Amino acid sequence: MFDFGNANSSQREAISSADGPVLITAGPGTGKTYTLVQRVIYLIQERGVKPEQIFIATFTEKAAKELITRITNELAVRNISANVNEMYVGTFHSLCLRVLKENLEYTRLKRNYRLLDTFDQKYLVFRNMHKFKIIEGIEEALSKGGSWKWSEEICNYVNNLSEELVDADALAADPDIAVRALADMLVTYQTLLTDENLIDFSAIQTECYRLLTEKPNILESLREKIRYIMIDEYQDTNFIQEQIVFLLAGEKKNICVVGDDDQGLYRFRGATIRNILEFPSKFADGECKVIPLVLNYRSDSDIVDFYNKWMATTYGAKFKFTWDKYRYSKRIEPHEKSTIKSPCVVKLSGKDDEDEWHERILSFINRLKDSGKLTDYNQIAFLFSSVKHQRVTALADFLEKNGINVYSPRSDMFFKRDEIKLTLGCLMLMFPRYVQGLETGEYTFLQPEHCFYYRDCILVANEYVKKTENKELLRFIKQHGREHYGLTGTTDYAYSGLLYQLFMFEPFCSILDTDLSVGVVDIRPTRNLALLTQVIGKYEYLHRIDVFNGKYININTERLFNLYLRLLYDGGISEYEDDAEYAPRGCVSFLTIHQSKGMEFPIVFVDSLSGTPRKSYKDLMNDVEERYFHRPAFEPADQTKFFDFWRLYYTAFSRAQDLLVLTCDENARTPSKYFTDTYEKLVSVDNPAFDLSEFKFKTVKKVNIKDTFSFTSHITVYETCALQYKFYKELEFMPVRENAMMFGTLVHETIEDIHRAAIRKEEHLINEAKIKQWFENNYVSLIKSEHTYLAEPQKLAALKQVLRYAERQNGKWDTIRQAEVDVSLVQPDYIIEGKIDLVRGVDGTVELVDFKSERKPDMVKMRERLEHYRRQLHIYAYLIEQRTGQKVSKMNLYYTGEENGNPVISFPYTKSAIEGTVAAFDDTVHKILRHEYKHCSDNPQTCRNCDFRYYCQGK
Template identity: 80%
Template sequence: MYDFENANDGQQKAISTTEGPVLITAGPGTGKTFTLVQRAIYLIQKCGVAPEQIFIATFTEKAAKELITRITNELAARSISVNVNEVYIGTFHSICLRIIKENIEFTRLKKNYRLLDSFDQQYLVFRSIYKFKNIENIETVMPNGGSWIWANAICSYVNNLAEELVDVKAMSEDPDISIVVLSNIMTVYQNLLEDENLIDFSTIQTECYRLLTENPDILDRLRENIKYIMVDEYQDTNFIQEQIIFLLAGKRQNICVVGDDDQGLYRFRGATIRNILEFPSKFAEGECKIIPLTVNYRSDSDIVNFYNEWMATTSGSKFKFEWGKFRYPKKIEPHEKSSIQSPCVVKLASADDEDEWHERILSFINKLKDSGKLTDYNQLAFLFNSVKHQRVTSLATFLEANGINVYSPRSDMFFKRDEIKLSLGCLMLMFPKYVKGLEDGSYQFLQPEHYFYYRDCILMANGLLKDPENTDILKFIRQHGKSHVGLTGTTDYAYSGLLYQLFMFEPFKGILDTDLGLGVVDIRPTRNLALLTQVIGKYEYLHRIDVLDAREYRGQRRIDQDTEMLFNLYLRLLIDGGITEYEDDAEYAPSGCVSFLTIHQSKGMEFPIVFVDSLGNTPRKTYKDLMNIVEEKYYHRPAFEPVETTKFFDFWRLYYTAFSRAQDLLILTCDENKRTPSKYFSDIYSELQSTDALDLNEFYFKPVKKVNIKSTFSFTSHISVYETCALQYKFYKELEFTPIRQGAMLFGTLVHETIEDIHRAALRNEEVKITPENISNWFDSNYASLIKTEHSYLAEPQRNAALKQVLRYAERQSGKWDVIKQAEVDVSLVQPDYIIEGKIDLVKGAGDTVELVDFKSEKKPDLIEMRDRLEHYRRQLHIYAFLIEQRTGQKVSKMNIYYTGEENGNPMITFPYTKSAIEGTVAAFDDTVHKILRKDFKHSCSDPKTCANCDFRFYCSNR
């Protein structure tokens, strides 16, 4: 008998119905994640399904990590030993990217492609806007505004069109000029991506779709491997995601989709509610099993009844819209009736002004705290339509001024933080010529608000420098300012280098000294400085700036051009667009903080006490008229929901999601003096009692649930770094400071990638293609993609030497390619509280045993002089051997390092397999991981050579 644990009847049916198409409609708090976890366990334990035959697509990376953790914990509790990391589990984007990487030679992409985030994408278009402006009649589809606004509109168009798989060629022949323009925009944009070897989030999916449809062998292989498909949050999927799912499912049609049509929130990202509503109709009548989960275990029964009523009161004289076929009829049932007399849904309003509203909220929070019922501020969450609105940020400022910390990483407060303003002010003061231009108002690209912001940064920096205790940083800034004004050649640093040097002075040094065991608000300045290094580092990468250069270009010194571009263009655009501060996936409600979230952001979360604001909202049209025409003519299916009603559907779904986040107490709040609530809330709002009616003695507020997510560690990226310098690990790995770009290891990467091409050909049984001519072509292709990514080059003698190493390796194999079993193998193993991962260059062998090979593009070293480095390599191979044996059950006979630079002698160093030595290495690995998990970052490096190449050498020297 399978142990269903505490699953109810509906959950048990959802868990055990494994064959054929299944639709699980899961209302809020009905145990959706529990059901998904148990269904995966059921497939593995009861049905004997191998983990690699299961595909689970989730909406966020956090959800994927949580699923992996919960599945592995449950398997361990049942004493089942399997490697869950073999499961295709992740977001659609991450799974598609995995499929692309495994078959990259069949895509338009080359190795070393760069993935664009949303800002990168818009900035790419912005920097190439002249190419788009050359499109005839483009102004007919563009909004009013400058190039940055145009770039945003272009990105919106190309993302929508890509994910709907529109026929760009057919659009180019349309009689409507606007549609022809859109076709030309797509063509220019796609050429940009191809020329630069780039991919964005929408084209990840289109590339994967084309890979599968144009290569039947690859699709057949994936269909053979993947037997069971599960998709979470199916109401938020789009057209191309649905296509990929049905492609992979093939004739088996073992597709289980889970979701809640009442929580479909992402139409603006291309999601369509039709996918979940039409899912059963994709199959023969009665073939799809529909299993509703309606018992809510999250919320008090009063709260459940409240949001049920919200979804039901849409018709009649006031709103005049019906759900009809655009919603599955359902009523969520509370798992038990409320046992308290106090209302669990109330209102907190101000009839006077915003200040009174602030005071009333503060008073109520203090009342909760004083009652002893509120044990941690993180039990409180405020939900808004936007956390960037001045009304929201002023409330956050007010609460923090009164001793209540607010966690609101998406409120675009990054550039308003003191540590960021101070850093930028100090940087600007080191470029007096730029500051003079600010004072003169001579930068035409800046708006008054940018001048005011930069002025405030400089004033803050000047305030620091006037302090008699800060003479060292004053001297440093003055010296560099003088040096930059008189610079005639080049420096040996750029903007990142200056930023890291600032870290040796207070208050920056004190911020970096912060104990990571403190609360999120205490660590926030440190994390923001780390984020600033990422921002500046990306600017230098995109504009290929390695040093400050005083040579003239087009009548102006490069140092002046680059500095103006940094502040007047790049940072200005980021300031306008806003930057999200650090969010920890493992702690969505940090202890000691009230959470300020958007309603969209809160999806999937739950809090004991929830304030829902933004009650002045009204349903608004979110679609573009031009895209409606494109949808009608070129989308692969006609429009689903009536255009005139979608704004009502989306509005009701949004607030249904908000109301259903609350566990014990739901509070609707607004400033009634601001003509809120709107008519859409007025009826339900007027019926609510005030917070004054609450008898807090009746309440028990649950603690916020812990998010159990396992971190991943590898020998090279984590253990080796920590053992070298725990302090370096703290900054680069834990806090994610971006290291200043060193000269890329082009030579080694080029050799490595071309050898990988050889191995891939052998694994495809295409040994006949492993010829000197083809190897040279692969080598040239890899070099071309590498220099685009790394922005650096190899001299011709170095290129020739690298190619010679690869050709010599191929020649030495004497055609014996059949011993290759796997190449570039990503291996991982789930441990009780973390995940080990690694990447093995080559697995080869015959029979039941295998050998591991790690390639080094250098000459074979002296075994005595380089014993420390060889010991490091030996331990790395031990971890790989452990992973291979645990993952596949195969025995490892030997572990080899292959030196491709060795010309005459034996290029290999071989380590014998010794079980006790491997167990010792794994135990040491485990010990180091637990030091990292305890945030033990006290010890620092004592090797002068390592310290000399570390960006934090200035900070450390002044500690």
């Protein structure tokens, strides 16, 4: 008998309903993730399903990691051996990207494509705005505004049209000039992606859909592999995601979707509530099993009653709407009745002005702390419709000035942080011509707020460097300012290099010294400096800046500050969010309601009570939806604003576990008429009926996520220098960009093309002409991604290595089993991963091959490097045996640069040696997990090539 543990009857039914379509409607706090985990265990344990036959799409990567961790922990408890990392688990985007990577040769993408984030996408359009401005009728389709606003609108349109699979040709034939302009926008944008070998988040899904529909053999292969599909947060899926789900399921129809229609918040991203509401109707009557989870384990019964009433009350003095068929009728039930007399839903009002509201919130938080009921500020979360609003940032500033740290990663406060203003000020001072331009008002296109910000950064830096103790920093800045002012030749550095040189001085040196074991609050400045290296490094990459030269230094500097950083400043940049921390210790959290979805906190303040239902769609897009989307509009246009408004605040109210506080500074507009009746009935926190002594607040739950480690990317870096690991891997500082090892990459990728052809049984393609074609295609894609070239002799040498390898095989390709295979293994508290160049099958066993695009080394002189490679192959052998059960007979290094002699160095398989390497790997991982980053490299060559050499010199 399967052990269902503490599962209730509805959860048991959901866990054991394995075959056919299943809809699980899971209200807040009803154990959705627990049910999903147990359903996976049930499939593996009771139904004999292999992990690789299960496909699970989650809403965030963090949710996917947590799911994997909880599944592996549960399997361990039940003593079941299964390699869960073989599962298809991730977001829709990451899963679609995996399918594309596995079948890249059948897509429009070439190797070395670049994935655009939201800012990258807008910046791409912005930089190519001249191609969009010539589109006839574009002014009719877009709002009035500058190029940056147009870029944002164009991206929103193309994302929506792509994900709805709208036919550009059909739009182009529309009589409305604005609709025809949309067609041209879409075509122009997609041409940009293809020409530059780029892909954005919406294109990931459309490319995957196209692959599955146009290559039936690939779809059939995936259908054979994937037997069971589970989709989390189904209410937030869009049209193309639904299409992909049903394509993969095929005739088996083993689709289990989980979600809560009352928490559908992402219409603005193209999500549609219809997917979850119409899911049962996709099948024959009675074929789809619908299982509601309504027993809430999260919140006090008063809180549950409150948000149930919120969803049921859809009428008031000045408003009225009806849910009709646009909601599953439900009532969430608390798992137990509240045991305290004090109300658990209260209000906190500011009567006179904003300052008084600030004081009252501070007073109440101090009251919670002084009572001993609050053990950590992270038990408190404030939820807002936006955390960027001046009213919200003013409250955050007030609390921080009064000793209460605020964690608000989405508030776009990055540029306002002291360490960022100081760093940017120091950088600007090293470019006197730019500073002069600011002072004389030369940059007339800059808005006053930009000029004020940059001048403020310069003022902060000037005040700092003029202090006596900072005279070395002042000397450094003056010296570089003189050099840059009169530069005629070239330097050996650019902006990133300057930034790393600043790290030898205070306060940067002390910021980098921060001990990572003390929590997110103290390392926030360090994280921000790391993020700044990423921002500046990406600018240098996009604009192909490796060094300064006298001809371009001024224009590049103006472009950095007046364009790139200005657009980031306007568009907002989020600070670092740590997946390993649910809510940082010592901080109250300021979150958007959207951001808080799926989370829970003991004490929740819900603000933004001045909100009103607002239309969230564009009239043009509404017109396109009616005529060109693949299905007619679902929810009535005049009602959607009410639906979205009620769902938003329902989600907010249901985050609270022990205490829900509605708060606002009362005035003529706050609370709005939609909250007035609800708000007025609540007891104030000052009312004697609210008895704080009755409460026992829960602690914030711990995030349960396993980190992933590989030999080359983690162990090698840590063993070389633990400080490098701290900065590059843990904190994610971006290294100063150096030319990639293009030669080796080119050789590797073309050899992989040969192996893939052999695996597909297309050995006839492995000839000189085809190899040259593969080689050239890879070279072109590398040029686009790396912005660099090989000299012709180097390029010919690389091609010769590939041709020589193919010739040496003498047509014997039948032993190849896998190429470029990603292998991973879940351990008790982390995941090992690696990538093996080639797996060959010989006499019932397998051999591993790792390619090196160099000459065979001297076995004596290079013994340390060879020992390193041997340990790497040990880890690969361990992963292969643990994952597949196949016996590894031999491990090989293949040197493609060896011209005349034997290109192979072989290592025998020795179990004891492999066990020793794995034990050492495990020991190093645990040092990393304990944040032991004290030791530095003692190799002068390592230090000379390290960006942090200035920091180490300054200590």
